[in-house]
Amino acid sequence: MSESLLPPVIVGAGPAGIRAAERLVAAGLRPVVVDEAARWGGQIYRQPPDGGFTRPKSALYGFEAGKADAVHRAMAAIRDRVDYRPRTLVWNCEAGALDLLSDGASETLPFSHLILATGATDRVLPFPGWTLPGVFTLGGSQVALKFQGCAVGRRVAFLGTGPLLYLVAYQYLKAGVEVAGVFDTTPFAAQARATAGMLRDPATLAKGLLFVGWLRAHGVPIHNGVRPVRAEGAERVDALVWRDARGQERRTSCDAVAFGLGLRSETQLADLAGCRFRFDEADRAWLPERDGAGRSSVAGVYLAGDGSGIAGADAAELAGERAALALLEDRGLPVEAARVKELDGRLARIAAFRRSLSAAFPFPADWADAIADDTMICRCEGITAGAVREVARSGQAREMNRAKALTRAGMGRCQGRMCSATTVELLSRTLGTGPDGVGRLRAQPPIKPLPVSAGAERREVA
Amino acid sequence: MALLQRVAEQGRRVVRFTLDGRPVEALEGDTILTAMLTNGDRLRRTEFADTPRAGFCMMGACQDCWVRTEEGERLRACGTFIADGMRLVSGGEWTQ
Numbered sequence: 001m002s003e004s005l006l007p008p009v010i011v012g013a014g015p016a017g018i019r020a021a022e023r024l025v026a027a028g029l030r031p032v033v034v035d036e037a038a039r040w041g042g043q044i045y046r047q048p049p050d051g052g053f054t055r056p057k058s059a060l061y062g063f064e065a066g067k068a069d070a071v072h073r074a075m076a077a078i079r080d081r082v083d084y085r086p087r088t089l090v091w092n093c094e095a096g097a098l099d100l101l102s103d104g105a106s107e108t109l110p111f112s113h114l115i116l117a118t119g120a121t122d123r124v125l126p127f128p129g130w131t132l133p134g135v136f137t138l139g140g141s142q143v144a145l146k147f148q149g150c151a152v153g154r155r156v157a158f159l160g161t162g163p164l165l166y167l168v169a170y171q172y173l174k175a176g177v178e179v180a181g182v183f184d185t186t187p188f189a190a191q192a193r194a195t196a197g198m199l200r201d202p203a204t205l206a207k208g209l210l211f212v213g214w215l216r217a218h219g220v221p222i223h224n225g226v227r228p229v230r231a232e233g234a235e236r237v238d239a240l241v242w243r244d245a246r247g248q249e250r251r252t253s254c255d256a257v258a259f260g261l262g263l264r265s266e267t268q269l270a271d272l273a274g275c276r277f278r279f280d281e282a283d284r285a286w287l288p289e290r291d292g293a294g295r296s297s298v299a300g301v302y303l304a305g306d307g308s309g310i311a312g313a314d315a316a317e318l319a320g321e322r323a324a325l326a327l328l329e330d331r332g333l334p335v336e337a338a339r340v341k342e343l344d345g346r347l348a349r350i351a352a353f354r355r356s357l358s359a360a361f362p363f364p365a366d367w368a369d370a371i372a373d374d375t376m377i378c379r380c381e382g383i384t385a386g387a388v389r390e391v392a393r394s395g396q397a398r399e400m401n402r403a404k405a406l407t408r409a410g411m412g413r414c415q416g417r418m419c420s421a422t423t424v425e426l427l428s429r430t431l432g433t434g435p436d437g438v439g440r441l442r443a444q445p446p447i448k449p450l451p452v453s454a455g456a457e458r459r460e461v462a
Numbered sequence: 463m464a465l466l467q468r469v470a471e472q473g474r475r476v477v478r479f480t481l482d483g484r485p486v487e488a489l490e491g492d493t494i495l496t497a498m499l500t501n502g503d504r505l506r507r508t509e510f511a512d513t514p515r516a517g518f519c520m521m522g523a524c525q526d527c528w529v530r531t532e533e534g535e536r537l538r539a540c541g542t543f544i545a546d547g548m549r550l551v552s553g554g555e556w557t558q
Contacts, residue, residue, distance in 0.1 A: 036522060036541075043521055048471070048491065049491035049543065050491070051474070051475075051490055051491050052471070052473065052474035052475060052489070052490050052491055053471050053474070053491060054471065054473065055470055055471060059470075121519055121521060121523040121524075122519065131508075131513060131515060131518075131526075132513075132514070133465055133499075133503050133504050133514050133515065133516030134465060134503075134516065135518070136517070136518055136519075136520065137518060137519045137520070137524075139519065139520070139521060140517070140518060140519045140520030140521060141520075143520040143521055143540075144466060144496070144520060145469070145470075147520075148466075148471070148491075148492065148493065148496045149468060149469060149470035149471030149472070150466040150467060150468055150469065150496055150500065151466065151467045151469050152465070152466060152467075153465070153466075153467065154467055175469045175470065176469055177467070177469060235503060235504070235514050236465060236503045236504075236514070236516075255465075256465075266523070376511075379515075379518065379524060379526045380525065380526070381510055382508070382510035382511050412525075413525035413526075413528075414523065414524050414525040414526070417519075417523045417524060417525075418518070418519070418523070418524050418526075448522070448525070449525060451536075
């Protein structure tokens, strides 16, 4: 069989992966769609588990219910024309082949054309007490509500920055949960200035203002320019201690903290696929290079959605379809030029809006300087901020991978997903470089832990 | 005391399992994380610091929600569903 005749493989069944699959199916191909979740939708449009869940989509997704439903239906409509592999982890990518794990068994899936739509998770920085039960990410707090009908606590403090901060606080309030407060790291003035740029997308701006208005109308205190001091509690959280914009230390009792500082892309598979990376100032992260169509630096490997740069769900849908069109074009199949032009135009408009959003919710870079040496930065192995600073100060490590070798930061079970933003800041600020000056953490297979038995059951599939 | 609070979807079939030897109930479609944290306030204690943990990201990234069964099997609590008769433990330190 000619290599070019292998079915395209899509990793991820969120908005990007589904729209990519839909476009490939429309062109007569039968893509393989591999997804770690049990049901399609990704994180933002994650569906509740099968059986017994009854909330309508309007309750689960709010203003985005129409979009969520459209994405879900798109996948349902092509279900019989894709090789859909739910509950399947892609744990490695080498030239022309993926290693999969499903139901405890590993197999190798060869590919000639691959679309990576791997999504994102919350970006976090540590503060004392952040490992206490009751401290969850903002995304995780939303998953609990949407996917399980649960709140992470009875009285929840929302801390950090980014659109999710106000969205999830609003969703909790609507679900009848007491919101102890919104603790926004962004100074009020910066947010007000950035709002002008957000007029490019009045609908999104209006939603954001509605969330804030709704929270205020229900007596939820909203504080700007906040920095966390610590989450307090012995066996679980019972308060958030924070510093207000004037530098005064304050304490808010709560039994949960939902926390996040925007999102970070899941780039491990692009790295293992050999894609070239560049430092992205807006995301403050190394991202795989992609052209406007979603082509990576590796022929046959395409990138779409938040997994290769944070742009949100609407952009992910467009980018997924755009990457599929690039793939079709590269396989010598006809593509509709007008559609390509339309997608490119819409993606460009979203990109401009995202820049305003980044200005409205900037990464609090000074936070890293306030992390005490004894603060645990690594949830996996309990490594402290001081350990990372020490290897930088002593000249032993001037970049991420050396620091990892010496301190084990980034070597634990999460492979740096939860600590690498911190390690970048600690290293670069100790060494006096920018965040782009300390290299990037290289991905290692398996990109997530495998059961010990998985290797023994490895089999090849044609 | 429960860490997670149910606010919706409470009409599902009851699933019975044991937590640290104690018979408890969850609902069909609960992850192990939800099942354990609606019946208690931690998933395990860490092997490094003996401090309680209850997961963090809930989407399979942080790897901080691994739990043990009485038989010693390790499960990722946010991505595994509860089933009748599971015997889960949240107490005590464990090592890899």
